[in-house]
Amino acid sequence: MNITKTKALLPDFKNNLISIVMPCWKAEKFISESINSVINQTYGNWELLIVDDCSPDNTAKIVENYCKLDSRIKIFRQSQNGGPARARNRALDAAKGRWVAFLDCDDIWDKAKLERQLSFHKDVRTVLTFTSFRRFGNSKRVGREIPVPKFLDYSALLGNTAIATSTVLIDRSLSGHFCMKPIYYDDFGCWLDLLRYGQRAAGLNECLMEYRVITGSVSRNKLTSAIEVWKTMRITERLSLIASIRHFSMYALRGIFKYSRF
Secondary structure: OOOHHHHHHOOOOEEEEEEEEEEOOOOOOHHHHHHHHHHHOOOOOEEEEEEOOOOOOHHHHHHHHHHHHHHOOOEEOOOOOOHHHHHHHHHHHHOOOOEEEOOOOOEEEOOOOHHHHHHHHHHHHHOOEEEEEEEOOOOOEEEEOOOOOOOEEEHHHHHHOOOHHHOOEEEHHHHHOOOOOOOOOHHHHHHHHHHHOOEEEEEEEEEEEEEOOOOOOOOHHHHHHHHHHHHHHHHHHOHHHHHHHHHHHHHHHHHHOOOOOO
């Protein structure tokens, strides 16, 4: 994705509005906590775009009730289950803000997340910012804060697990049009696209997100994760075998260190 060539394709957007992208599927247990963490933000100029990916439970009904209470919350219902990338792209197509944030339907934001990160983002003037975070389990066990590097470029991101999706904020005046790729790690692929042509991502070392650890979730199967990261490097990014081995080794080592203790 050539960022300089895609700016002209972007429709007019509201300069201070943050469009929040939330895909959901079978999320009735946790989605209220996630939505409430948005409603409670100290920064109020946002829209929450929730895409229900054909949930078989009461997820859509819960979201519809929130829509009635707050006009900033909108629901989009997929006609068939297509996975997180398609759901996120549906929300991105509807987004009206200059700024785009992501929040998964089981994660939780600190109440100052948008205010603090937007201020930071305007100072560093990068295409993407991300923050530190901590994990928590269903038993409400809260883990340590996971710090993040100050900056990442394309090469550094290939060997790093630092960017958690629910911490990301993107400035569309710098990114131009962007979307998620139809791959297993659609978010990782998107961040790589955004940094491919010399852009950088800036890390804010403030713990502004709590990442829920759920047994059996997409990101918890370590063998599958490793295979899909390797495929991203070799197939999607078309790296050489030597480059793939180098970046994958760093990615794996950082992942082991990151998750070696809760």
